[in-house]
Amino acid sequence: MSLMPPKIDLDTKHTQLIHLDKYGFVDLAASKLKNRRSVEGARQAIVIIGVDYLMRVFVLSAWAGRISPTSLCNRIIRTYETWQPRIMGIEANGLQELYGEGVREEARKQLNNPAIIAVYQSTKVDKEFRIRTRIEPIINSGRLLVRDGLDDLRQEIEGFPTARTMDIIDALASAIALLPRRPKQQQKSSEVLQLAAYLRNSGVAPHIIEKRIRDLELQEAV
Amino acid sequence: MGIKLSDLHKMSAQQTWEEVCVSPSGIPFQAGAPEYPDGSFIKTLRLAAERDLYFFGKSIMGRKLAPSLHLPVCKFVQSRVPYRKGLLLPREHFKTSVVSHCLPVHIIIQPADTNMYFPGMEGSECRILLACETVGRSQKHVRVIETAFESNKLIRTLWPHRCWDNPRRDSKKWSENEMIVPRKVEYPEPTVMAIGVGGAITGARPNVLLKDDLISLEARSSPTVMETAIEWHVASRALLESYEESTGLQSLEWIIGTRWAVYDLYQYIIDNDPTVEWMIRSIVEPDNDGNMVPILPEYNSLEKVEELRTQFGSLFPLIYMNQAFDPALVDFDMSKVRTFQIDDSQNIIFAFDDRDMKIQESMDSAEDAELGSSGMPRGAKLTSHMLDAYLSKGRSEFFRFRS
Numbered sequence: 001m002s003l004m005p006p007k008i009d010l011d012t013k014h015t016q017l018i019h020l021d022k023y024g025f026v027d028l029a030a031s032k033l034k035n036r037r038s039v040e041g042a043r044q045a046i047v048i049i050g051v052d053y054l055m056r057v058f059v060l061s062a063w064a065g066r067i068s069p070t071s072l073c074n075r076i077i078r079t080y081e082t083w084q085p086r087i088m089g090i091e092a093n094g095l096q097e098l099y100g101e102g103v104r105e106e107a108r109k110q111l112n113n114p115a116i117i118a119v120y121q122s123t124k125v126d127k128e129f130r131i132r133t134r135i136e137p138i139i140n141s142g143r144l145l146v147r148d149g150l151d152d153l154r155q156e157i158e159g160f161p162t163a164r165t166m167d168i169i170d171a172l173a174s175a176i177a178l179l180p181r182r183p184k185q186q187q188k189s190s191e192v193l194q195l196a197a198y199l200r201n202s203g204v205a206p207h208i209i210e211k212r213i214r215d216l217e218l219q220e221a222v
Numbered sequence: 223m224g225i226k227l228s229d230l231h232k233m234s235a236q237q238t239w240e241e242v243c244v245s246p247s248g249i250p251f252q253a254g255a256p257e258y259p260d261g262s263f264i265k266t267l268r269l270a271a272e273r274d275l276y277f278f279g280k281s282i283m284g285r286k287l288a289p290s291l292h293l294p295v296c297k298f299v300q301s302r303v304p305y306r307k308g309l310l311l312p313r314e315h316f317k318t319s320v321v322s323h324c325l326p327v328h329i330i331i332q333p334a335d336t337n338m339y340f341p342g343m344e345g346s347e348c349r350i351l352l353a354c355e356t357v358g359r360s361q362k363h364v365r366v367i368e369t370a371f372e373s374n375k376l377i378r379t380l381w382p383h384r385c386w387d388n389p390r391r392d393s394k395k396w397s398e399n400e401m402i403v404p405r406k407v408e409y410p411e412p413t414v415m416a417i418g419v420g421g422a423i424t425g426a427r428p429n430v431l432l433k434d435d436l437i438s439l440e441a442r443s444s445p446t447v448m449e450t451a452i453e454w455h456v457a458s459r460a461l462l463e464s465y466e467e468s469t470g471l472q473s474l475e476w477i478i479g480t481r482w483a484v485y486d487l488y489q490y491i492i493d494n495d496p497t498v499e500w501m502i503r504s505i506v507e508p509d510n511d512g513n514m515v516p517i518l519p520e521y522n523s524l525e526k527v528e529e530l531r532t533q534f535g536s537l538f539p540l541i542y543m544n545q546a547f548d549p550a551l552v553d554f555d556m557s558k559v560r561t562f563q564i565d566d567s568q569n570i571i572f573a574f575d576d577r578d579m580k581i582q583e584s585m586d587s588a589e590d591a592e593l594g595s596s597g598m599p600r601g602a603k604l605t606s607h608m609l610d611a612y613l614s615k616g617r618s619e620f621f622r623f624r625s
Contacts, residue, residue: 017568050570054581058562058570132553141584142577145560158547158556162484164493 020050020058024088025119025175026076026103027167028096029066044072045171047153048083051179056143062153064167073103080107080114087178092118113203119174127170128161134173192216230270231277238281242267242376250379268380272332275300279324282376287316288520295320295501299476300328302339304499309478310488310544312505315518321478322363322434326350326414327370329430330403331381339474340429346384346403349411351428353458355438355451357418361398363434364416368401419454427465431458431475442482451487481540484551504543505530 029042048061060083067075080088090100100118107114121130138144139157146154156169192213199209233241242264243253252263271278276296279285287296299309299320311317332338332345340348354360370377371385378385384403386392395402400412411426419436436455441447455477462473477498481488491498506514506527516522531538539545562572 015570017564017570020570054578054585056578056581060564136553139554139558141581142558142560142575143581144558145562145572148561148563154556154559157554157559158552159484160553162546162551164485164489 015052017050017060020052020060022048022050022060022083022085023175023178024048024079024083024085025171025178026088026090027171027174028072028091028099029167043165043167045167046076046079047168047171047175048079048085049172049175049179054143055179056145057138057176057179059144059146059150059153059172061147062150062168062172064152064165064171069099073106076103076116077107077110077114080116081111086115088114088116089119089174089178090116091174092120093123112201119178121174127166131160131166131169131173134176135169138176226266230267230281233281235281235284238267239284239376242379244375244379264380271376271380272328272336273338275320275324275328278328279320282380283319283324283327283370283374285316285319285324287320288518290520291503291518292316292320295503298501299325300338302341302474304497305472306475306495306498307477308488308491308498308500308502309476310481310500310502311478312503312517312542312544313480314521315503315505317478317480318363318434321476322352322354322432323366323370325476326352326367326430326432327377330413331377331384340471343471344406346405346413347407347409348413348430349409349428350414350430350432351411351417351423351426351458351461352414352432352434353417353419353421353436354434355419355436355441357399357416357421360416360418360434364401364414365398367414368396371401371403419451423458423461426461427468428461429465429469429471429473431462431473433458433475433477433479435479436477437479437482437487439482441486448483448486452490455487455491481544481546483540484546486546489546502544504545506543 025047027045029044043064043066045064046061047059047063050058050060052058061079063075063079076088076090090096090103092100097118100116104114104116104118107116135144135157146157153168153172156163156166160166160169195216196209196213199212230238241253242250244250250264252261267281271282274296276287276289276293279292279296280287295309295311295317299307301307309317309321329339329348329350330345332340334342334344337343337345339345352360352363354363368389372389386396386404389396389401393402395412398416400415402412405413409427411428415426415428417423433455437448437451441451459475462475465471465473475498477488477491479488483489492500503517505518505522506516506524509515514524516524516527527542530542534541536550539550560572560577562570564570
């Protein structure tokens with residue numbers, strides 16, 4: 001059973017932020033080597049996306065920069081706290097995994113059971129190919145929506161693959177890879193959703209939450 | 223004999239050259255009027271040449287400039303403000319002729335009282351650093367400038383005080399790398415100096431920096447070469463700042479070239495240096511009616527442009543259109559990327575259009591497809607009921623048994 005957000009009525013012409021299922025990704029850019037386009041070297045990037053029932057991808061937040069590991073850790077935790085993503089992935093290739101583990105540990109101290117996971121990106125797959133294959137179908141079907149003001153991201157999309165940087169768009173592609181293949185169309189009552197959220201925040205195991213909600217639905221059906 | 227500036231502009235270069243004669247004593251006069259040495263015509267001609275780079279390039283230097291393109295280009299180039307100018311023209315549009323050949327000479331011939339580039343300073347006091355991708359290429363440009371001062375009849379006639387009788391004998395520096403014209407103050411730097419990207423520049427203090435095609439095909443295919451060009455550009459900028467700090471005077475910089483890569487030196491400057499003002503032209507541009515026409519119709523036709531487009535493929539938008547975000551170069555169509563806002567009530571506001579309906583339809587059909595065309599769930603066992611369902615839809619010809 002999925003806990004995907006409820007279907008949005010198309011006639012309303014807008015959706016609400018709380019109805020989006022949010023996912024995030026952190027590109028650590030741990031290498032100090034200059035990338036092949038930038039004279040300054042790769043940047044760290046954090047992207048938060050929200051997805052609705054129609055699998056439209058709303059880019060809610062996109063940041064890129066070069067800050068110290070400690071500052072980056074704080075920024076990751078604050079971003080998680082602000083957006084409360086369902087899953088937040090952190091690139092975990094090689095020694096990055098150690099840093100990611102440190103971030104998770106720190107996040108556990110400050111937040112209640114954060115869903116921060118390590119994501120391994122295959123180094124055998126060309127970065128440009130990876131970005132292109134993940135983002136192209138979404139753009140071509142008109143399902144990518146970028147929040148006003150995220151100009152850095154827009155520039156990277158506009159110039160891909162020949163733009164100077166591709167840090168944010170890479171993080172965006174990785175965040176998109178975290179999305180489930182497709183949500184089931186379900187209309188859950190707000191009470192059920194609130195109960196599920198309460199149980200999640202209480203640290204209840206997922207299979208117990210599933211069972212509890214299934215029981216409730218059976219009761220409603222009867 | 224009086225003559226107006228407008229009349230001078232109408233004269234071809236050949237006519238101008240034929241109109242100016244020199245007496246045995248070296249005094250210029252208008253053809254047929256030896257009794258008026260250094261008369262009105264000569265004064266007007268000299269003034270027009272000093273004040274107008276286009277006229278100077280066309281009539282004095284003998285370049286084949288076209289008014290439709292080069293008149294506005296020259297006006298942009300010769301304007302003192304902004305102090306740092308970038309000019310991106312398509313290939314074979316005479317940008318080097320204007321900036322690397324004509325402009326240095328034009329700067330040098332300026333008199334102090336009407337100097338357009340450095341008011342109050344004799345043009346001969348300028349120190350021009352002429353930079354190209356390789357030192358060999360910049361040496362060629364210096365050779366053109368030297369030749370102008372050595373053998374251009376009009377320059378030697380109209381501005382004799384800027385020319386040596388025998389430069390190789392009289393000048394302290396007159397080589398393929400550097401040249402010094404007669405000047406009152408002796409500086410460590412020559413009047414014009416050739417340099418290539420990566421050349422040693424520490425300690426030099428030019429007040430004019432001409433950067434002509436710092437990148438080309440090699441830089442396009444080598445990120446290392448491109449980075450070197452960018453780093454050299456940044457380092458050379460410090461030379462001008464050093465001059466400005468020590469003298470309190472303004473230096474000038476011209477950057478000209480053609481795009482060779484989407485992320486190249488020029489994109490770096492556009493992104494990082496707002497002090498540079500740009501003029502960017504394409505080989506074809508829309509006219510008043512919106513039709514695409516060549517900007518240099520004297521040399522290019524639409525047929526030729528199409529031929530170039532075919533010949534150069536994905537390179538065409540860069541080197542002829544100076545457009546880095548041409549659809550041929552990038553993967554994603556930005557018109558398909560939508561935008562939204564979040565209001566105070568945490569509503570996501572975006573333009574609702576046909577695409578949303580199509581997405582809804584495609585999602586619905588995908589849901590239907592999960593049941594399969596027979597109405598049975600995928601992966602269900604082949605029963606007589608399922609077989610009947612297939613056959614009843616007339617699809618037996620597509621029915622396959624799994625081996």
